[in-house]
Amino acid sequence: MKRKHKRLTFVAVAMLLLAGATALVLTAFEENIVFFYSPTDLLAKQPAADRRLRVGGLVEEGSIAKADGGAVVTFRVTDLDNTVPVTFRGILPDLFREGQGVVAEGRLVDGTFRADEVLAKHDENYMPPEVAEALKASGKWQHMKDAMEDSGQMPEADAR
């Protein structure tokens, strides 16, 4: 093989790889991208039931209930304008509490969100950025922030 041919072989292999990877990425994106909805979005857009999605907001106060001896948990997620009921089977993350931000992943079936994953956070001061944005969109962020600062869930805007 001549030098030129050799280089062509390498380029061809690299191109093939890239093309294959691109095709994979595109098909995977098609099916596996998970869109984020706030409860208000969810009511307005009514996504298809077979689509995986994420819903985020605050766990509504007093909405947590248990069924099946505690193995199934139901609660409502709110952006303080609208709420959506959620059911989840399993042990909730340690930092799951009423009045705190939460992101759940699953499917919307007959108006109830069936979560198969509730995202944990490792830090009680952390608020998922999407949730903060959803609250800002519903115009309740400032109200929420004040309440959280008062209850000590969020450090005040200081040197940090």
Add this chain to the structure above:
Amino acid sequence: MIVESGHFALVLALFVAVVQATVPLIGAQRGDAAWMAVARPAALAQVFLVAVAFACLTYAYVTSDFSVLNVARNSHSAKPLIYKISGVWGNHEGSMVLWVLILAVFGSAVAAFGGNLPPGLRARALAVQAMIAAGFLMFILFTSNPFERLVPPAVDGQGLNPLLQDPGLAFHPPFLYLGYVGFSMAFSFAIAALIEGRVDAAWARWVRPWTLAAWAFLTIGIGLGSWWAYYELGWGGWWFWDPVENASFMPWLAGTALLHSSIVVEKRDTMRAWTVLLAIVTFTLSLLGTFLVRSGVLTSVHAFATDPERGLFILILMIIVSGGSLALFAWRGPSLRGAGLFQPVSREGSLLLNNLLMTVATAVVLLGTLYPLFADAVGAGKVSVGAPFFNIVFIPLMVPMIAAMAVGPLLSWKRGDLGGAMTRLWAAGVAVLAAAAVTWWVHEGGPLLGLVGIALATWLAVGTLVELAERLRLFREPLADSLRRAARQPRAAWGMSVAHMGLAIAVAGMTGAGAWKVESIQAMQPGETVTVSGYDFTFEGAGPIIGPNYMGVGGTFTVRRGGDVVAVLRPEKRTYPVRNMPTTEAAIHTLFTGDLYAVIGDRDEDTGAYVTRLYFNPLVAWMWGGGLIMVAGGALSLSDRRFRVGAPARRRRPAAAAASA
């Protein structure tokens, strides 16, 4: 006073770094030996100053000095000593000081042990190293000063996040940083070589040990992180393709490619420009990892409180580093054309294939990780990219990669014989068929992915053994001759065999835990028994427990198989009053065939039942075992005599290349 000295030491370190970044560089450009010689004492002074700062901060933590804001925020007087110390880097400010300390330690290692380096290269590499240090020292001093005072002092601290009060996570950040920062060495040498316009076998021999060390540390760091997630979060999973996890995985992938391409530069003196580019990319990805974790721009299950403003600073730093170095590469790179020619089917060709697959894999992980940011920026909505995406794109890239891994080492340099290599791999082929048949029989078909994974792991394991046997001429010559050959093998060759074997074992572990995990979630009354994958978990009951800085509930499970007690598991649910934060402590019993895993949840007030989550995770421990073996392979290779003896002088290059080929 001690706290102020720490702060002062950091400021001094910044000035030293600025001097070290400029004077030796100008000296090297002018060929002025005196100016170049500044680099060495400056690097040593810098490590001393940063170490003083780090020691001062540690002192503040150990003595619980709550007049320091950082200590008051992240420590507590009633914390075990080890977590007071690990608390130093369990927060943003302290972890950045650790970052700079490790950077300075690596720099001083070049200064202290780099006596055989050409003075110009050493001066330039140390100058580049100091530029990075200066950037990060400015970052610490301007945006995240760990020595800030709190007036009036706090009575007690707010405590360290209980999830971080764990031996696995106490040492996760230092190892991760040793890896990230270790790649800065390859980067500095790459930039220095670009300025010099010279990359050769001798250069690769200096760069390789640093890359190898960084890679091994990063492997430990990632392994510790995933092990911690496995037992501490109580989800029974070990890898979630979360942005924060991907942030550490991308430099690992690129670093693995760099490790292999620098072999080609060292042995065959070709693929030079590519290797330099990989060194730049790997370190840029390390910076990107730091940025993603620190800025909180992506929603992560592992996110801690973050600060977008600081993220912006790191982002700017990253743009300067990567933009500047890529511009330099575009300018000087074309002069680095390789000398050696090789056929597509050859050792070089197989290493190139490894590089292509690794970089494409890095690119798809990067794409998936950053896609939510792009989508948000162009107004396509808020999205997240989860594990299904990564599994679909990543696994098909790794299948040919592992398949080729068994073949590559059997090909000779320059021109390989693919047919001959495949013939010699007949044993591996037979083993693959046997393993697939056994897997099929045990799991009654099982998912296809499981079969493929086990087949690949077997192929790689037996292929590695075949290659070793070929090298030692085992079974062809008398055993004594083979043993004599074994003793003469360079340690780097042993390192390769061990590391590849480690990957085979890890692949088996990932496959087992990924394809055949059995999960069972239910409410259980004391005395009740649930059977998971043939193991009977009997819930004996639960009672209160009290620890040094926590309290909680502990449950007891007796696990039996066919009536015989296999293990007693005691999972806990703890509450740390200082932060009013509950944590889950899973109970795990590791068997050769898999892990028994139990988690206890809340008690139902009406029925008295506890929510429990029970798992059988087949082969999962093999993954971390395999990871450790890979690290052992790296360490073995690192101890190779030729790295200790030092690189050959440049003018002897042809002879050295011939000897090692």
